[in-house]
Amino acid sequence: MTSALKPRSNVKNHIREPLCDRVFSAIVYVLLAFILILVLYPLYFVVVASFSDPTYVNSGTLLLYPKGFTMLGYERVFSDDRIWTGYGNTIIYTVFGTILGLFATIMAGYSLSRKDLPGRNIVMGLMVFTMYFGGGLIPFYMVVKGLGMVNTRIALVIMGSVSVYNIIIVRSFFTSTLPQELQEAAFIDGCGNSRYFFSVVVPLSQAIIAVIALYLAVGYWNAYFNAMIFITDKDKYPLQIYLREILLTAKTAESTPVSGQDAETAALLEKMVEVVKYGVIVVSTLPIICVYPFLQKYFVKGVMIGAIKG
């Protein structure tokens, strides 16, 4: 990216940019600024609203800055047991699922990148086929049910751990970065396949491990479909299912009558519903949004590797 730009700016010193190019540049910046506002404002608004007084939030008079700054919304969010249960479960599913998926994906991707592995094209073909054709929802449900995985945590850890797309990315990465000579040299020294993999390949592939780990972690953190169809116990619900309850079905904890609750507090809680929604969005999304800019280069790398051989 840099190399494409530098020579151009060098040339600029010799030849004056024509007028139409300067107009063009101006348009580029204006359009980008417009897009940035469009993307950023909704995110900014969520944060603003989550810190604001419920009265202003409910009447929709907020636009640019918090009004009646308060942490009340967050107090409600953190006193809601569902958030804690969901958070805990999601962390469990994300950590174990990511580890599992990482092992399966990197090992399979490496094996399939080896040209001297008979049958690798057949395996690859069978995998790619599943990207375009499948049994459908009910047959899938029946398989999971047949395995006795309905309403188990293990189901949510396993499902989503292996994706053919990730395997293709890993395979392309190894095909393009590991020189054949390295392997030959190691094998001449009497190194076997598994030792070569664990002590030579893995240390050389931190970039791809980071990419896949991030893809998997984001996938697990945001997943809700499998939990929705397979999990019935509330204490096994991941965060996203509770978020759906709070954000979309308007079935809030405060609507269940608590003993000793008078009409006044009930009305106050009713007023809090919208603010709580904003708070919940911030609390659930913040971890990823904060971590991601530091890892951005890896994400981008993953897409680029995937693009070489999509």
Next chain:
Amino acid sequence: MNSTSVLPKEAQAGTLQNVKARQRHQTIKLMKRNVALYLFLIPAVAYIAVFHYAPMYGIQLAFKSFSPAEGIWGSPWVGFKWFQMFFESPRFWQLFGNTVILSFYSLVAGFPIPIILALLLNNVGNLKFKKFAQTITYMPHFISVVVLVGMISVFFSPRSGFINTIIQAFGGDPIYFMGEAKYFRHLYVWSGIWQSMGWSSIIYIAALSGVSPELHESAMMDGASKLKRIWHIDLPTIMPTMVILLIMSCGQIMSVGFEKVFLMQNSLNNTVSEVISTYTYKIGLMQAEYSYSTAIGLFNNIINFTILILVNRISRKLSGSSLW
């Protein structure tokens, strides 16, 4: 080839057999030497076998009348009964239409925007600003579907949403966006674009970074403006990427993502928001009509697969780029 043709026929066959035997021997030797690699494949292959291939066995349900007592294998065959039922059902055209319109709209509106964004970013001279813009535009990609739909519903809420605040500031009346069927598609498509345009542009930015700077330099010497250089240098470079991505999206034309549609659905917008995948879910898991649901799912899958193959073939003929 030429040297073997000189030999008599039997000898020729003999050498051929020899070659084959030697090849087989070689293969077996390789397989033995690489046993560890096959072991590496086991977890992923097992996953694919269980969660992708095992369900394909259940496809036969689409041609059977499933009864839980008899299981998948024991249930009686009914031929194309379920398909016929679906085609003749009064909801068929509505579901079909909703699915195609929604994904076609997404494709037409969503396909060019990442390309434009990538070209814009590629023309930013200030590297810091470019990086900043990339970070911001990628961000929504990480928001979960649940949160995204939650955001839509609070932003567009008639009472407290800021969209309606703005509408009212300009003298309009508040609109209940989530409650009116005619807004559903626009909300669905444009929120999708908001979420994914940055992320989808990465692939084009990567392709654009492969453009050789000499091309731009020599074009500039010849007096080509930026716009001309984009048109004649940048666009042709990313064309193969565009074609591949277009083929892939065409193959998905019948598979509107279940999750977001399902979350955005309510009784008020059901006439436009019910698509085949959500219908499969409702018939199958909520009404427990296993066979009927499987048949609808299979119909959808086959159409997708056929379109993918067709588009791929057409593109290979026309442009030389194809998926396989």
